[in-house]
Amino acid sequence: MRPVIHSFDAVILGGGAAGLMCAMEAGKRGRRVAVLEHADRLGKKILISGGGRCNFTNIHCTPENFLSSNPHFAKSALARYTPADFIALVEKHRIPYHEKTLGQLFCDRSARDILGMLEEECRAAGVSIFLGTKIVELSRTTEFIVRTTNDEFRAAALVVATGGLSIAKIGATSFGYDLARQFGLKIREPWPGLVPLVFDQQDRPRYCDLAGVSADVIASCDGAQFREKMLFTHRGLSGPAVLQISSYWKKPNSIQIDLAPGRDVTAIFHDPKAPRTLATLRQELRKILPTRFADRWLELHSPSSWTNSALADFEQQLHAWTIAPSGTEGFEKAEVTAGGVDTDELSAKTMECRRVPGLFFIGEVVDVTGHLGGFNFQWAWASGAAAGRAL
Numbered sequence: 001m002r003p004v005i006h007s008f009d010a011v012i013l014g015g016g017a018a019g020l021m022c023a024m025e026a027g028k029r030g031r032r033v034a035v036l037e038h039a040d041r042l043g044k045k046i047l048i049s050g051g052g053r054c055n056f057t058n059i060h061c062t063p064e065n066f067l068s069s070n071p072h073f074a075k076s077a078l079a080r081y082t083p084a085d086f087i088a089l090v091e092k093h094r095i096p097y098h099e100k101t102l103g104q105l106f107c108d109r110s111a112r113d114i115l116g117m118l119e120e121e122c123r124a125a126g127v128s129i130f131l132g133t134k135i136v137e138l139s140r141t142t143e144f145i146v147r148t149t150n151d152e153f154r155a156a157a158l159v160v161a162t163g164g165l166s167i168a169k170i171g172a173t174s175f176g177y178d179l180a181r182q183f184g185l186k187i188r189e190p191w192p193g194l195v196p197l198v199f200d201q202q203d204r205p206r207y208c209d210l211a212g213v214s215a216d217v218i219a220s221c222d223g224a225q226f227r228e229k230m231l232f233t234h235r236g237l238s239g240p241a242v243l244q245i246s247s248y249w250k251k252p253n254s255i256q257i258d259l260a261p262g263r264d265v266t267a268i269f270h271d272p273k274a275p276r277t278l279a280t281l282r283q284e285l286r287k288i289l290p291t292r293f294a295d296r297w298l299e300l301h302s303p304s305s306w307t308n309s310a311l312a313d314f315e316q317q318l319h320a321w322t323i324a325p326s327g328t329e330g331f332e333k334a335e336v337t338a339g340g341v342d343t344d345e346l347s348a349k350t351m352e353c354r355r356v357p358g359l360f361f362i363g364e365v366v367d368v369t370g371h372l373g374g375f376n377f378q379w380a381w382a383s384g385a386a387a388g389r390a391l
């Protein structure tokens with residue numbers, strides 16, 4: 001059977017956050033745009049994001065909230081499409097939202113509101129959407145030719161918005177990385193980010209029965225640090241502080257955790273009347289850590305004696321619990337994929353490949369990864385808008 005041939009100004013691969021933003025921006029400017037999505041519906045990740053309420057941006061967004069081999073790369077796009085721009089869109093669609101904590105904006109009702117808004121904007125901009133499309137071949141002559149099972153799409157511009165590797169069961173593929181390699185572009189080897197960590201053999205029996213217990217900590221690794229909650233799981237550690245630091249962690253490095261930020265647990269012993277006993281120390285530690293964790297910590301790390309120097313060691317250890325995870329829970333549990341298409345290959349203003357004119361990469365497939373808290377969507381919106389305005 002001969003394929004049906006479609007001609008567009010731009011073909012966008014992937015109908016997720018970045019692809020839809022790019023499509024609506026280009027469509028609004030009169031470009032004839034097609035979005036090819038292999039799943040049976042658009043924006044599946046948007047629907048499950050933020051526990052179903054989509055943490056769609058963060059009002060405190062700065063370039064420092066992103067990891068990339070080039071920390072300057074994201075600045076231009078982030079400055080030209082800001083959280084205020086996205087909030088204006090959300091308000092135009094009368095979507096109720098609230099700030100949960102630390103500048104994180106969530107839908108009051110459901111993530112469906114955000115997806116519905118993007119779909120409506122795409123419809124209004126005349127964007128053509130093709131669902132359930134399997135891309136079987138991609139080539140470039142004077143234009144890009146994308147062959148799907150039954151059709152052929154031709155366009156002068158091709159935008160890759162196929163996302164990262166996180167959560168294959170809802171449609172993540174390595175397509176974007178493979179395509180970048182096909183065109184000879186450099187890739188920063190992808191790794192799972194915002195992901196729970198797994199204890200090594202030694203720590204697992206010590207702590208895993210504490211699953212569900214959480215504490216306010218500072219987690220540090222590779223020059224980064226985050227003060228938020230840490231949570232024990234059946235296999236290791238999670239919670240916002242650990243998810244954040246996981247993006248900076250690579251095996252075999254270790255992670256430091258301050259279990260009593262800004263507190264001096266042994267200060268009581270400056271008082272000569274305070275009995276230097278385990279009971280006193282337990283009482284003090286329980287003021288800071290949940291009882292079960294405080295008791296476990298003392299079982300494993302009780303001071304070697306009651307001298308000032310032994311107490312100082314105890315205090316020091318509490319502020320620098322060092323763990324060497326055996327690994328992470330992997331791409332199946334990762335909220336994001338770090339690494340990706342090397343930013344050296346792309347224009348920071350338009351996301352177009354320097355070496356392959358007309359080819360653009362946007363969103364998570366690019367080596368720009370946000371912290372937890374709405375930053376990854378802000379990158380998807382900003383990079384999508386940057387490319388959409390250049391098409």
Ligand SMILES: Cc1cc2nc3c(=O)[nH]c(=O)nc-3n(C[C@H](O)[C@H](O)[C@H](O)COP(=O)(O)OP(=O)(O)OC[C@H]3O[C@@H](n4cnc5c(N)ncnc54)[C@H](O)[C@@H]3O)c2cc1C
Pocket residue numbers: 013014015016017018019036037038039042043044045046048049050051054055056057133135161162163164166167170171172173174175334335336362363364365373374375376377378380
């Ligand atoms: C559980 C979870 C919760 C999250 N919550 C938040 C949150 O609250 N706030 C936040 O900022 N970030 C959150 N994120 C991260 C955020 O969802 C992503 O960073 C963002 O969706 C990336 O946008 P994208 O368009 O680059 O990729 P995606 O949104 O993943 O879109 C890529 C699209 O491409 C399609 N695709 C893949 N391969 C192909 C192919 N071969 N052919 C055609 N189509 C293809 C996919 O089906 C998908 O629709 C969350 C992630 C997860 C996994």
